[in-house]
Amino acid sequence: AQSVTQLDSHVSVSEGTPVLLRCNYSSSYSPSLFWYVQHPNKGLQLLLKYTSAATLVKGINGFEAEFKKSETSFHLTKPSAHMSDAAEYFCVVSDLGSGNTGKLIFGQGTTLQVKP
């Protein structure tokens, strides 16, 4: 069965410094992985996705993630944090074990705090 583990429930950075949000996955299949962001009282917005093409994935708003099969990781990074990046971030894997479905499996989320 697929699963994701977000290694930090809360990350705090200063504006202008790098961001690293960590995610490990478990999958019996070649996984499809996503990062979503949720701002307060908003829905989820897709930041980026990995679907077995390039291992370094570029997303919106300057975010990137690198798929590392040997480490079963899919960490999210950004070179320089902005105040507007403060939000909750979810690492997500498609549940490929059930055929074609709409099921996404979410990590528990990481709250990113950006200090001025």
Add this chain to the structure above:
Amino acid sequence: KAGVTQTPRYLIKTRGQQVTLSCSPISGHRSVSWYQQTPGQGLQFLFEYFSETQRNKGNFPGRFSGRQFSNSRSEMNVSTLELGDSALYLCASSLYGQGAGVNTEAFFGQGTRLTVV
């Protein structure tokens, strides 16, 4: 292109009542999935509908049900509400859903905040 629309945005219901939530997906999308988000359990999959058929279901009691219409709009119903059903209910729309060889992006609505008192 209009996004995913969920109505209503907020609901307050009493224990024992039932509630119906609505989701209008992006035009042309055939897959609609529902998720429950709570502080304790995080985001959990409820079910997915594709072309009016339920394709997958999560581990929720039978009080949670849904349906999809021919125009892909979906409704979710919760009967005999319990305090623990208080949550943000999110709907996700995608062309074909996710699965082996099929990984179309899921677009989420802003959710319906349900409070059971």
